[in-house]
Amino acid sequence: MRSVRTLSIVGCHAEGEVGDVIIGGVLDVPGKTMYDKLVHFQTKDDQIRQLVLNEPRGRASMNTNLLLPPCNPLADAGFLILESEEYAPMSGSNTICTATVLLETGIIPMKEPITRLNLDTAAGLVGVTAECSGGKCKYVAFDNVPSFVSALDIPIEVPGLGTISVDVAWGGMWYAIVDASSIGLKVENQYGPQLVEVGQRIKRAVQAQYTPIHPENPSIRGVSILSITEPLEEGPGYKTAKNTVVVSPGRFDRSPCGTGTSARLAVLHARGQIKEGEMFRHRSIIDTEFETHIRGTTKVGKYDAVLPTVKGRAWITSYKQVVLDPEDPYPNGFRVGDQWHVSIDP
Incomplete structure (x- = not known):
């Protein structure tokens, strides 16, 4: 088979959200940190992301992860997160x-019943604890980077909607967080088109009116993702809530979203609605669930921050090779409006 590029990929999803993993076909790139490597691909070799995520090889509702050697000596592996519109830290x-x-x-040896490893990400080192049995990862818990609130109850003017109150928080990405009732909707599939359309409009309005900057990496700035939330509820020994995350260019995260959950934990803690060590179960629009808690607190620059731990499940779905024929007219793929949502200008 003729090919100017061949990528070895393992298909996978976590609680419904596709997160395929490139395990071969890409050489390492220069960089003292994983964030440096992110910038390299973003500015010098973005073709890989477009090839695997755009049609005809990809689709709107998927992500791909790129395994690379870690930069942090404490890490067992490094990886970059390729999304439709960005490289997520x-x-x-x-x-x-x-x-x-x-x-x-078997890239990293599995030890039963518990395997511990560290992963190097563009947002920092993340510790992982995997519960393993019979060669299967039954659950994976990760100790996320410190998460914190940039601002609560920001009044955002959204054309056609008026003033919307928005929280902005860091959970590994910069989130705008909006209560579903404030926009007259519920986190249910029957409201899907409206949730996506309104969510994209609010996101763009936040981007125009408020720019959070990470105190430890000023290059990480600006909201790129939005969470629409339902109220916190009391359960037997835990608290629970539902949310959906609107990912650009306009689709739902199928999982409860780990960084969005972390950002929400920071907001709930700042409002005194959840305590350190208290169990929180966060549900997605398809009712999959992450089990989470705040394992401690810290400071990030001037911000009070929480240390979230998030636990969920993933399943391998395929083993495949993605190739690019030298005569393929779409080396960067393409997008079509019936699947790739384009928001109406506000």
Whole structure:
């Protein structure tokens, strides 16, 4: 078979969200940190991301993770998160997928009943604890990077909607968080088109009116993702809530979203609604669940921060090779409006 590029990929999803893992076909790139490597691919070799995520090889509702040698000497492996519109510094579902693939393919030896490893991400070092049995990762828990609130109850003017109150928090990505009732909707599939359309409009309005900057890496700035939330509820020995995350260019995260959960934990803690060590079960629009808690607190620059731990499951779905024929007219793929949502200008 003729090919100018061949990538070896393990298909995977975590609680419904696709997070395939490239395990071969890409050489390492220069960089003292994983964030440096992220910038390299973003500015010098973005063709890989476009090739695997755009049609005809990809689709709107998927991510791909790229395994690379780590930069941090404490890490067992490094990886970058490729999304449709960006390179995310961190992602919970993608961390769970990557850890599952590393262990279930034997790239990192699995130890039963518990395997511990460290993953180097563009947001920092992430510790992973995998519960393993019979060669399968039953659950993967990760100790996320410190998460914190940039601002609560920001009034954002959204054309056609008026003033919307928005929280902005860091959970490994910069999130805008909006209560579903404030936009007259519920986190249910029947409201899917409206949730996506309104969510994209609010996100763009936040981007125009408020720019959070990470105190430890000023290059990480600006909201790129939005969570629409339902109220916190009391359960037997835990608290629970539902949310959906609107990922650009306009689709739902199928999982409860690990970084979004971390950002929400920071907001709930700042509001006094959840305590350190208290169990929180976060549900997605398809009712999959992450089990989470705050394992401690810290400071990030001037911000009070929480240390979230998020636990979920992933399943390998395929083993495949993605190739690019030298005469393929779409080396960067393409997008079509019936699947790739394009928001109406506000």
